[in-house]
Amino acid sequence: MTTCTHLEQFRIVSPKTQSCEACLQSGEDWVHLRMCLSCGHVGCCDDSKNKHATAHFRSTQHPVVKSLEPDESWRWCYIDELLVSDDVESHEASNVTSSTQSLPLPKQASTNGRTQGMFKSICRRVRRCDKKNLEPVIELAVEIAREGREGRRIGTLFTFGDADAVLKHSRPLILDPLAGHTEEERQIRDVNLRGTIKELAQLDGAFVVSDHGIVVSACRYLDATASDVALPYGMASRHLAGASISQVTDAVAIVVSESSMVRVFDDGKLVAEIIPELWLTDHYNVQLSKPYEEEHVGDLAVLTAKG
16 A cells, blocks of 8 residues: 655644635635645635646645545645545555546556556446547546535436437437537546536536547437336436447447446446445445456446456
8 A cells, every 4th residue: 555755744734714715816716625734725626727726736845735625534645646534544545546536546547647547347348448538438427426516416427439329319408518619628538628527417418428538519318219228127217328329329328326326338238337435335236137247446346247
């Protein structure tokens, strides 16, 4: 287990403000607040537009920030790129996938390209596996499942691949909020776009992602209905839509449920389930048919159908 070399620099400090002072001065909003443990500076997180907490680190090299959110108890070291739980006296740390501190996955793939591969079992199981672009979609789905939005759990759906066919079997629910933006701005690995998608996920409809990792459309109603799709008991319309679109097209569907589970459908079948918090395994019945393989990555459980 890796440890943070900057823990010894921690000292008891109080936040200088209860808000992001820089955002207040410019009249802009923020998403979450982070406090510097060296001086007490309070800045906005990397999901916020201005990323003032990171800017403070770059100007001062103060290494560690603490979340000021009431339901969070962790510290982030910018230099070692480690997430440190305040609840662990030994200060054990785990790597995280990005500077938004959203998904701790030791030695696994991330959107920033710093680590080596994750969800390999899922990628081997589905028909369309451009790992460079599929894994960031699954990763984003897991982040949404874990974080929710505005203090509540949300459900959403992504399709990956065969985007033209998915568009033919769907229609817009509202004016497409991503229309008119460049392909570079709609790249699934773009940090700003991922923050935007997390906000748009609160709306109904699916995100359509191409094989090249471009989010070609958002808020789509999937019209596809496959009569021979058989879902486990308890799965609702969003899962049916995902299973159906994966059967009538060559797309892979990734469904985030409001119970915080992430399920992957391919060719009309449930091929993987991702449990984003291991404590949920005690309260959750696996829907995959046996045999399946189970992997634990950090506090994440990935179940993949064999076959």
